[in-house]
Amino acid sequence: MRKIMAGLALMGATLAATAADAHHSFGMFDMSKEVTITGKVRKFQWTNPHSYIQLVSKDGSGKDVEYSMEMGAPMYLYARGWRPATLKAGMDIAITYHPLRNGQPGGVVMDVTTPDGKAIGTNK
Known part of the structure; x- marks a missing residue:
């Protein structure tokens, strides 16, 4: 019974490590650049595993462009003072x-x- 339990624990740890490894890294973002943009909130998505801000901003020609801005998980945002109602549609x-x-x-x-x-x- 002990060997079965140890095997199940090892399998669970392996699956957990695989799932964590499958989660995307920050490689898709250019961490060497910082950009600031202004606009209006279209939607604040308080979701797991990441929250998002959909922001509408004007480009150089005055055309509306929607940005999808990724944030951390709600549990981390909550610890920093964020709440599901922190941002409302239409906020600048x-x-x-x-x-x-x-x-x-x-x-x-x-x-x-x-x-x-x-x-x-x-x-x-």
Whole structure:
């Protein structure tokens, strides 16, 4: 019985390590660049394994472009002061982020602020 239990524990640990390894890295983001963009929140998605901000911003020609901005898991955001209702559709915000390497409109969020520079969801 002990060998069966040890085998099951080893199999569980192997599966957990495989699942963790399958989770994407930050390789898709250009961590050497920091960009700040302003716009209006279209949607704040409080979801696992990552939350997202859908932000609509104007490009250089004045055309609306929607950015998909990745954040951490809700449990980590909650610890920093974020709540499901922290951002509402239509809010003006600025996001500092590491952009996607492929040039698509999106990235991983570093900081979110109000137009007057007040930090959002940082427990500050």
